[in-house]
Amino acid sequence: MKILVxxxxxxxxxxxxxxxxxxxxxxxxCAPGNSGTSEIxxxxxxxxxxxxxxxxxxxxNRIGLTVVGPDDPLAxxxxxxxxxxxxxxxxxxxxxxxxxxSKIFAKELxxxxxxxxxxxxxxxxxxxxxxxCERVKFxxxxxxxxxxxxxxxxxxxxxxxxxxxIDEMMNKLRFGDAGRRIVIEE
Numbered sequence: 001m002k003i004l005v006x007x008x009x010x011x012x013x014x015x016x017x018x019x020x021x022x023x024x025x026x027x028x029x030c031a032p033g034n035s036g037t038s039e040i041x042x043x044x045x046x047x048x049x050x051x052x053x054x055x056x057x058x059x060x061n062r063i064g065l066t067v068v069g070p071d072d073p074l075a076x077x078x079x080x081x082x083x084x085x086x087x088x089x090x091x092x093x094x095x096x097x098x099x100x101x102s103k104i105f106a107k108e109l110x111x112x113x114x115x116x117x118x119x120x121x122x123x124x125x126x127x128x129x130x131x132x133c134e135r136v137k138f139x140x141x142x143x144x145x146x147x148x149x150x151x152x153x154x155x156x157x158x159x160x161x162x163x164x165x166i167d168e169m170m171n172k173l174r175f176g177d178a179g180r181r182i183v184i185e186e
Contacts (some may be wrong), residue, residue: 002027007069075101103183118185126170133162141185146178
């Protein structure tokens, strides 16, 4: 079987390394891969976010299974796209990936299902978020709602740090659209 591993991090290297050991695997491609995966598979210069390019590659190369590592293509619906073309892809659907792609959605789901979680409030207006910080006990945790490559969280020990984090995320868009809305946790 031919396999396509999507991503370029250590996770994708580990997946490729393990898949390589299966006698059922005849060939592995990594898109885009990294220097480590290039030693155990064939790297393909297609970004993990180029869903149409990845789909085209999978069809042209008769890929039997695609394994998706990064959150961005999952949140964009790559598994759904492959399924519509009758291609097998391992990973959550766009709907299921939403729990990782939106901190606000995750919080709402936890509340609805009575799953214990820290008290929190969500904001789409930076001024409201700053005003809220004037009445809370520190430290607090400020999270960008969307995907920010693991960088969208600030533990603010004081109001100055909180204001700075809110400004960076919501006004300066340090994380792009991922920071337009935020969650502030106790």
